[in-house]
Amino acid sequence: MKIRRAQIADAETVAKIHVASWDVAYRGIMPDDVIARTDVAYRTRFWNPRLGDGAWPVLLLEAEGQTVAFCHMCPTHDPDDDPKSVGHITSVHVLPQLRGRGYGRRLIDHVVAEFRRRKFREITLWVLEENRKARTFYDTYGFRPDGGKKTYPNTAVPEVRYRLTL
Numbered sequence: 001m002k003i004r005r006a007q008i009a010d011a012e013t014v015a016k017i018h019v020a021s022w023d024v025a026y027r028g029i030m031p032d033d034v035i036a037r038t039d040v041a042y043r044t045r046f047w048n049p050r051l052g053d054g055a056w057p058v059l060l061l062e063a064e065g066q067t068v069a070f071c072h073m074c075p076t077h078d079p080d081d082d083p084k085s086v087g088h089i090t091s092v093h094v095l096p097q098l099r100g101r102g103y104g105r106r107l108i109d110h111v112v113a114e115f116r117r118r119k120f121r122e123i124t125l126w127v128l129e130e131n132r133k134a135r136t137f138y139d140t141y142g143f144r145p146d147g148g149k150k151t152y153p154n155t156a157v158p159e160v161r162y163r164l165t166l
Helices: 008-025 032-037 040-051 103-117 132-141
Strands: 002-005 058-063 066-075 086-094 122-128 144-151 158-165
Touching (some): 008 058, 008 086, 103 122, 103 132, 122 132, 132 158
Parallel strands (some): 086 122
Antiparallel strands (some): 002 058, 058 066, 066 086, 122 158, 144 158
């Protein structure tokens, strides 16, 4: 296994993992029309500027001869947190057929170490309230719900915020 920083040339690869993950993980939680609109072209456009950010990486995990997962880290954008001390994970996605092999955990381990290196005190992430598998993963890792709630943009789908103290 190898973890590396994604480059702009990786945008379509990241998009394909994102779309495949959404199609499985969010089916039945996110409205079908939202999932249908979230195609590879849309996600490629979405990830291009983020991959060009020199300060905050999108990390790729390569295994089994392919890119199998990605994770994006940045300072928090939540108004009730300090972006100088609270990091944020915007996305963690693993190819659905390869879940359960430790790839997500390896990425989170890497991100936690990087936030520690940058002297952050906490990490947050938002997860769809009904996404039980993801919530179990984050609970097992040590993240805890902190009471933060919102809805996913342009939907009525509730999200809850999880927090990990470093």
